[in-house]
Amino acid sequence: MNAPSYHLPVLCDEVVRLLLDTPARGEVIDCTVGGGGHARALLEADAGVRIVAVDRDPEALAEARRVLAPWKDRVRFVEARFDEAAHGAGLLGPSLRGALLDLGVSSRQLDVDRRGFSYRSGEAPLDMRMGPDEDAPTAAELLNSLDEEALAELFRRYGEEPRARRLAREIVKRRATEPFERAQQLLDALTVVHRRTPTAQEKARVFQALRIEVNREMEALEEALPLLRDALHPEGVLCVIAYHSLEDRIVKEALRDWSRSCVCPPGLPLCTCRGEPLGELLTRRVVRPSEAEIEANPRARSARLRAWRKAA
Ligand SMILES: C[S@@+](CC[C@H](N)C(=O)[O-])C[C@H]1O[C@@H](n2cnc3c(N)ncnc32)[C@H](O)[C@@H]1O
Structure with a gap:
């Protein structure tokens, strides 16, 4: 859109x-x-x-x-x-x-799905880089490489996410079988952590936390x-x-x-x-x-x- x-x-x-x-x-x-x-x-x-x-x-x-x-x-x-x-x-x-x-x-930037900043399209790639900075890790690369503690800290610090630890654990578990590439995979992990469909605000704060880290x-x-x-x-x-x-x-x-x-x-x-x-x-x-x-x-x-x- x-x-x-x-x-x-x-x-x-x-x-x-x-x-x-x-x-x-x-x-x-x-x-x-x-x-x-x-x-x-x-x-x-x-x-x-x-x-x-x-x-x-x-x-x-x-x-x-x-x-x-x-x-x-x-x-x-x-x-x-x-x-x-x-x-x-x-x-x-x-x-x-x-x-x-x-x-x-x-x-x-939020409205163009291919940039991956927004949770609205499950198909969007988890990119989130604002500029064409090839050395900077994408959101997917962070989700696939940071250890559980670092992921939890990221969601806590930049998203004020109360379930940061559980979300980090769920991400580490899921990526062992399927690496993160698309927004839907992160939304699925969030759904498991909340045991229901997360609200817009709950989705937004996790996406925001990743964006802040990706772009330093x-x-x-x-x-x-x-x-x-x-x-x-x-x-x-x-x-x-x-x-x-x-x-x-x-x-x-x-x-x-x-x-x-x-x-x-x-x-x-x-x-x-x-x-x-x-x-x-x-x-x-x-x-x-x-x-x-x-x-x-x-x-x-x-x-x-x-x-x-x-x-x-
Ligand atoms: C909120 S928008 C600015 C909107 C602008 N004031 C206007 O009236 O259209 C933020 C812009 O800052 C850019 N931006 C964010 N962080 C940046 C950075 N560290 N260096 C350069 N540009 C950055 C983004 O790419 C985005 O285009």
Whole structure:
């Protein structure tokens, strides 16, 4: 099944307002350009904005090129992981007016069965790689190779799956006779573990856990955040939209830490750290989509936006 539209940008007005409210100059890096929704809104809102449009998925980048064609003179497209792109931006020194991370997968990636991100089609291959990264193991390869303990930890950590251990045991038992290849095999294992047809939420959290591991999403985020911070021009703004509590926690802690004046360990008689904040939080409270936005776009439900401005 294909979605009627590629992807509806989440919290778009808030992102545009936060990212453009700065005197900083330079480009805005959209690290997860996807279908180009946020990038387009930024280009429309400010005729002076120039964008570096990054995505690791060549299909997403092709769509972004199509959507952003009217503004192509103001956009550079880069096929890369955002941690690599952030490293590249850092090499140029503090050159960015803003940076946007809209994490996770797009609606299109979820809707195209052959990508294997969704549990909706039992025939879908258990792939889940966002980019054409041939060295990265697919979801099937993880299911067929990780030991029981590692599988249980993966489902627990990234899926908050209460039956993680039982599911891991069932997978190890089943793969001894038939290696995992298709989504249906994972759904069958889940059905045995639950002793009934699993709910949509129960299926989604197991698929999500695998996707996060396949794409090393948490590692990419942890690496990219300080690189983007350093690449921001003074008063440049960083916006991050997270869809999972673990990734939101990483963002929240990083932005809080950068906004503190002292990060010395407790109990030190004298402050020996930087002694001043690196910038300020622009979102004292996390920003969530309105009920109206969630109704129009149910996939926005779990979104949490945080923003930070680098010191002058
Ligand atoms: C939620 S979608 C972004 C949608 C976009 N903001 C829009 O308005 O259309 C997330 C996108 O980020 C990309 N992505 C996820 N992790 C990435 C990473 N580590 N490096 C580069 N792109 C990544 C995915 O391929 C996907 O296209």
